[in-house]
Amino acid sequence: MDILISVTAKIAEYAVKPVGRQLGHVFFIHSHFKKLKTHVKKLKITRESVQHNIHTARRNAEDIKPAVEEWLKKVDDFVRESDEILANEGGHGRLCSTNLVHRHKLSRKVSKMAYEVLEMKNEGESFDTVSYKNVIPSADCSLPKVPDFLDFDSRKPIVKQIMDALSEDNVHRIGVHGMGGVGKTMLVKGIIRKIIESKFFDEVVMSTISQTPDFKSIQGQLADKLGLKFQQETLEGRALILRKRLKMERSILVVLDDIWENIDLETIGIPSVEDHMGCKILFTSRNKHLISTQMCANKFFEINVLGEDESWNLFKAMAGEIVEGIELKPIVIQIVKECAGLPIAITTVAKALRNKPSDIWNDALDQLRSVDVGMTNIGEIDKKVYLSLKLSYDCLGYKEVKLLFLLCSMFPEDFSINVEELHVYAMSMGFLHGVDTVVKGRRRD
Structure with a gap:
């Protein structure tokens, strides 16, 4: 007899709970509409934030992630449908309708929509970024098409020596020197092209220093190649972020072209050998003494005129x-x-x-x-x-x-x-x- 009572009670429990849940849709319709309205309002705020980020990204010529665009389209459609239901069905008279079947169906639909709106809001808030950062190619390696500048007999040995020096573990600073117009920049760009093609380094960045160096401009050139955008205004703040970004690369070559005076690399944000063993620096200058003594190049090579x-x-x-x-x-x-x-x-x-x-x-x-x-x-x-x-x-x-x-x-x-x-x-x-x-x-x- 006890077993029969227990089984009957269990059956009643499974039968009553679903019925109670369905009746709840009828009696709590006001609560469901209120919840939907609140969630839609919050979703619109999240959508506005994402749209702002998309607008900013497009101004920077960045590509928007497909998942973000798909989310935005889905949100637009869902918000439109939610607004229509709230406007057409959310009136006091309709919610107090004696048609229990209609109330049940509407309340159930609104409850489900409120849950989906909440899910979409959480998804939108989870986007760390909305776009792919534009990374400028490592360097402008344009050289004469025919003949290739690196194929000249006077240049081949130097190119090989520089490439060999870059592969040495104990060499971290290399200098290229020669008179103005002799083709130092052209040679270095050719070497960069070879490095990129062979994947000799994980990353290569280049900056032109010039006779009147502007440290912020140098930082900007290096950051652009890395897809890095500075939020900091001070030289020190930018240097800290740039150093951190450079250290993220396992191996990286930093090319500083056309140096006229001693440059404080730490002020720019270029890590020292002790700070990052995988960071190597290639200088070009007219002044042999500058790169060998003041810039402390481990090895340096002279470029002469063409035959x-x-x-x-x-x-x-x-x-x-x-x-x-x-x-x-x-x-x-x-x-x-x-x-x-x-x-x-x-x-x-x-x-x-x-x-x-x-x-x-x-x-x-x-x-x-x-x-x-x-x-x-x-x-x-x-x-x-x-x-x-x-x-x-x-x-x-x-x-x-x-x-x-x-x-x-x-x-x-x-x-x-x-x-x-x-x-x-x-x-x-x-x-x-x-x-x-x-x-x-x-x-x-």
């Missing part, structure tokens, strides 16, 4: 097959000689004279041989570089183009010039004749 054959091949690659013409070749040989084996002079002059008539080539040779009274106090090599750049400027042709070139020279070294801003500056200074809008300015490009 005659290499100079000719590089010039031909830049100017085209026209240089082999019977009438033009004797003049070209003299022009290449005036470039004194300096890659910057060779490439600048060759590009300026490409597709120009023969009389322009003759005039160019005269310009390269000329003596400017304003150049009496500069060295012979710097004079060659100056004359090649002046020739390139003279070959620009139109006055407007020359004025734009001079306007660009007013910006800091290695500055990323915004074309729209350049148009505005040029128009305001009257450089573009007959142009009074940015749209018209673009047509002059």
Whole structure:
């Protein structure tokens, strides 16, 4: 008898509980609507926060994560449906309807929606980031296409020596030195390209230091390559974050190009050897003493001018097959000689004279041989570089183009010039004749 009573009680329990739950939907409909309204309000706040983050990310040209976009679409649809139910079914009269079947069905639906809204709110709050950070390629490794600058006989041994030095465990600072225009930056960019292709380092970052170093600009260049965005304003705060980010890489090469004076790496945020054994630094400078003594390079290598054959091949690659013409070749040989084996002079002059008539080539040779009274106090090599750049400027042709070139020279070294801003500056200074809008300015490009 006791067993029968126990079994009957258990059956009653399983039968009554579901019934009670269903009746609860009828009697607690007001509570369910209130809960839905509260959760929807909180979900809208979360959606607004996510939308703000998406807007910020898009302003930074970042790609939005598909999961975030899918969540936002789902939320928009659900909020729209919830608002309609709250507006159409949430009136006092409807909630007090004597139609128990309708009340039960509506209350059950609203209760389920309230739970789903809460789940979506929690999902939105769980997004650490809404986008993929844009990482700028490790370095601009553009080199002459043919012939490859690293394939020159004078460069091959140095490239191998530098690559070997980078692989040595006890070498953490390497210097490359040579006169201005000899191709130090070009060589280093070629080495960076080889490193990236071979995955020699996990990461490579590069910054141009220049004659007047700006530490914040240097930090910014390195951070951009790493996809790092600074929130800090002070030099010290940025250095702390940059150092922490660099140490996250198992092996990383930091290239500091065109150093003119002793640079405090700690102030920038570049970790010391003791702080990060996997961080190596490659310097370029005109000053051998600077990189060997003050910057404490473990090994350093000198870059010299190109030989005659290499100079000719590089010039031909830049100017085209026209240089082999019977009438033009004797003049070209003299022009290449005036470039004194300096890659910057060779490439600048060759590009300026490409597709120009023969009389322009003759005039160019005269310009390269000329003596400017304003150049009496500069060295012979710097004079060659100056004359090649002046020739390139003279070959620009139109006055407007020359004025734009001079306007660009007013910006800091290695500055990323915004074309729209350049148009505005040029128009305001009257450089573009007959142009009074940015749209018209673009047509002059």
